[in-house]
Amino acid sequence: xxxxxxxxxxxxxxxxxxxxxxxxxxxxxxxxxxxxxxxxxxxxxxxxxxxxxxxxxxxxxxxxxxxxxxxxxxxxxxxxxxxxxxxxxxxxxxxxxxxxxxxxxxxxxxxxxxxxxxxxxxxxxxxxxxxxxxxxxxxxxxxxxxxxxxxxxxxxxxxxxxxxxxxxxxxxxxxxxxxxxxxxxxxxxxxxxxxxxxxxxxxxxxxxxxxxxxxxxxxxxxxxxxxxxxxxxxxxxxxxxxxxxxxxxxxxxxxxxxxxxxxxxxxxxxxxxxxxxxxxxxxxxxxxxxxxxxxxxxxxxxxxxxxxxxxxxxxxxxxxxxxxxxxxxxxxxxxxxxxxxxxxxxxxxxxxxxxxxxxxxxxxxxxxxxxxxxxxxxxxxxxxxxxxx
Amino acid sequence: xxxxxxxxxxxxxxxxxxxxxxxxxxxxxxxxxxxxxxxxxxxxxxxxxxxxxxxxxxxxxxxxxxxxxxxxxxxxxxxxxxxxxxxxxxxxxxxxxxxxxxxxxxxxxxxxxxxxxxxxxxxxxxxxxxxxxxxxxxxxxxxxxxxxxxxxxxxxxxxxxxxxxxxxxxxxxxxxxxxxxxxxxxxxxxxxxxxxxxxxxxxxxxxxxxxxxxxxxxxxxxxxxxxxxxxxxxxxxxxxxxxxxxxxxxxxxxxxxxxxxxxxxxxxxxxxxxxxxxxxxxxxxxxxxxxxxxxxxxxxxxxxxxxxxxxxxxxxxxxxxxxxxxxxxxxxxxxxxxxxxxxxxxxxxxxxxxxxxxxxxxxxxxxxxxxxxxxxxxxxxxxxxxxxx
Numbered sequence: 001x002x003x004x005x006x007x008x009x010x011x012x013x014x015x016x017x018x019x020x021x022x023x024x025x026x027x028x029x030x031x032x033x034x035x036x037x038x039x040x041x042x043x044x045x046x047x048x049x050x051x052x053x054x055x056x057x058x059x060x061x062x063x064x065x066x067x068x069x070x071x072x073x074x075x076x077x078x079x080x081x082x083x084x085x086x087x088x089x090x091x092x093x094x095x096x097x098x099x100x101x102x103x104x105x106x107x108x109x110x111x112x113x114x115x116x117x118x119x120x121x122x123x124x125x126x127x128x129x130x131x132x133x134x135x136x137x138x139x140x141x142x143x144x145x146x147x148x149x150x151x152x153x154x155x156x157x158x159x160x161x162x163x164x165x166x167x168x169x170x171x172x173x174x175x176x177x178x179x180x181x182x183x184x185x186x187x188x189x190x191x192x193x194x195x196x197x198x199x200x201x202x203x204x205x206x207x208x209x210x211x212x213x214x215x216x217x218x219x220x221x222x223x224x225x226x227x228x229x230x231x232x233x234x235x236x237x238x239x240x241x242x243x244x245x246x247x248x249x250x251x252x253x254x255x256x257x258x259x260x261x262x263x264x265x266x267x268x269x270x271x272x273x274x275x276x277x278x279x280x281x282x283x284x285x286x287x288x289x290x291x292x293x294x295x296x297x298x299x300x301x302x303x304x305x306x307x308x309x310x311x312x313x314x315x316x317x318x319x320x321x322x323x324x325x326x327x328x329x330x331x332x333x334x335x336x337x338x339x340x341x342x343x344x345x346x347x348x349x350x351x352x353x354x355x356x357x358x359x360x361x362x363x364x365x366x367x368x369x370x371x372x373x374x375x376x377x378x379x380x381x382x383x384x385x386x387x388x389x
Numbered sequence: 390x391x392x393x394x395x396x397x398x399x400x401x402x403x404x405x406x407x408x409x410x411x412x413x414x415x416x417x418x419x420x421x422x423x424x425x426x427x428x429x430x431x432x433x434x435x436x437x438x439x440x441x442x443x444x445x446x447x448x449x450x451x452x453x454x455x456x457x458x459x460x461x462x463x464x465x466x467x468x469x470x471x472x473x474x475x476x477x478x479x480x481x482x483x484x485x486x487x488x489x490x491x492x493x494x495x496x497x498x499x500x501x502x503x504x505x506x507x508x509x510x511x512x513x514x515x516x517x518x519x520x521x522x523x524x525x526x527x528x529x530x531x532x533x534x535x536x537x538x539x540x541x542x543x544x545x546x547x548x549x550x551x552x553x554x555x556x557x558x559x560x561x562x563x564x565x566x567x568x569x570x571x572x573x574x575x576x577x578x579x580x581x582x583x584x585x586x587x588x589x590x591x592x593x594x595x596x597x598x599x600x601x602x603x604x605x606x607x608x609x610x611x612x613x614x615x616x617x618x619x620x621x622x623x624x625x626x627x628x629x630x631x632x633x634x635x636x637x638x639x640x641x642x643x644x645x646x647x648x649x650x651x652x653x654x655x656x657x658x659x660x661x662x663x664x665x666x667x668x669x670x671x672x673x674x675x676x677x678x679x680x681x682x683x684x685x686x687x688x689x690x691x692x693x694x695x696x697x698x699x700x701x702x703x704x705x706x707x708x709x710x711x712x713x714x715x716x717x718x719x720x721x722x723x724x725x726x727x728x729x730x731x732x733x734x735x736x737x738x739x740x741x742x743x744x745x746x747x748x749x750x751x752x753x754x755x756x757x758x759x760x761x762x763x764x765x766x767x768x769x770x771x772x773x774x775x776x777x778x
Contacts, residue, residue, distance in 0.1 A: 003615075003616050003643070004617075005641055005644075006504075006559075006590045006592050008504065008647060009502065009503055009504055009506045011506060012647050015651065016650070017646070017650035017653060018650075048453035048455050049450075049453075049455040054451065054455070057450060057662065058447050061446060062443065064437035064438075065632070066629070066630065066631070067433060067631055068631050068632050069632065071410075102491055102656075103656070103657060105656055105657055106656075109655065114397055114401060117399050117400065118507060120398075131654045131655075134655070135655070138502055138651075138654075138655060139529070140507050198395075202395055203395050226392075227392050228392060228393075228395075240455070241455065242455070242457050243454070243658070243661030243662070244455065245491065245634075245656075245657070245658070245659070252392060252394055254394060255394075255397070257406070258397055260406065261404055261406035262401070262404065264407055264410060264520075265527075266498065266520075266523070268492060268520075269632070270634070271660045271663060272632030273446065273632070273663070274660060274662070
């Protein structure tokens, strides 16, 4: 049956669906037909939420904590997040600067809505997480993708910010570590980027959702640079709470009323069960569980990067964190989309083509997520070896 | 300490904070100082989520269901919602037309983003739920508030839609029952509104979040009018799941891919714990609990409306549903904001001034929510009697 409908919004043309979703659907169909598929396309840790965190939610729900919270989150959760910065990073962040949000997605929407007007331009690295571009578009702002390559770790640099800043540019959004690359921008580079952004009257937003997943060192937060830097973070990745949809913003104190009224209107409040769960996420016993998971992710990376190189992939910007490898597949194929399809069909290994993350060199790269146990990773490498021989 | 910051977005000027939040904060401060306050300002049922719904979430969380779901929600939840329309309303809605969303807020954002471009005008009733206006603004669309009065139940009519439709008008958003009024638009009036909207190539969006809370009759859904009507609904009100942040859209089938890609980008997915809880919300035992709560709300309304009239309030458009009374206070005060403040301070009763919902007659009305037990309502009426004598 076909029905006649009015026109849809023009903005839909500018928003592409994730190609990875089509790959995932394809992989699921193959699985339903009996094929074994190893999922290296999914940007989500395979571990469940730690038990004490789940049990904190269970206890709260059974106590009847099922109503709205304040729009910026439970005051005790804002305090816990502030304390986390003090204890883990030696940073003094007032709880009033923390806004608990519906995922990092919710945080990014609120921050962009507060900082950028329609027509304002925001610089982002290409490749980068595609939602960030689309958030800007949703609000009528213009994401300006800056092509980056392995020589800068696929990240913005002070020079790139300088060169691409235009008359309508109002800010920079940077992910540290980055997705799809897991590469890190040093605090020194961030400091210089901030100086240039501030010098032009713009805003620096730093997406730190993988911040606690930098391996082998304590990576400083961009918050160390000053109160004017806006940080987006999440309980999804290090805290293993993806499905709960909970994140936070750290804001300059004067922005609290603006973000509060935006949050009241756009979300009412972040999910209550998730907030009660998250209160337990900072408990000492939980930190041990999370750090053990982090060690497991690191071991996977340490296995996977050389194994992929041995197969013939080039990894010119090896990941320092997150759970992704951005691998140059140009030795095997001219087009990463066709290559990803071939790996799925011939090897039963699902990966994400670079084209999900932008256009700079995107047809030469695939993102491989190490979000499966190491035994499965080894099996994936064996299968790739067979398919690429 | 003051810090220098870049400019904020201009859209913030057009978005007002809820006055009710200031009243709530004021009320909490009075309570902290030992005063007894009766809260008739809160748009949230006082009942906790039914136990079987909570326990469904508990079981799912303990099974490790803590990951992302598909962007439009768990397929079995989309099916349950479709079945609800079939069983309760005799409507045949394909599950593919249901999008599970992060609250009705998330649904409204997705629907408006898909249907309206920057500069497009959307007609809404004044008074009305303020977030609806602000969503439109967030996306660059123009909410056009149409002044309404008690003679139309504070709702849009076919004639008002006709009269206020302009060259840039692209749609109508209508809440049925309405907030702050609890008044209902008949299916016949909706049918005529739809015909006029369709005749001009526009979209009709109907917010039915209070749809199951129409007392004493089965109110038909606007979905009965045709597949082109877009409906926003929620688990918050009738299903008593406010804090979980879960709602849904019913869309024309051809919109599914557009809403899917918007949802992937803007939200990733609705909260997983809430979705597993909601699967139990349609179970027969739960329906009995919910209908008992609904009977309690109705009894409160049946007590409150004549009691307020006896005090001297005029209620020219009595509520057929939801849990609000929109009461004319002009006999007592010229300005509902000052009146609300006086009631809070002198009677310890918190209500919401009409100015939270628009400007048409707003200074003559207050919204009184019957979201406290009947004994407390009676105490509130006694206190008002004392203060207004």
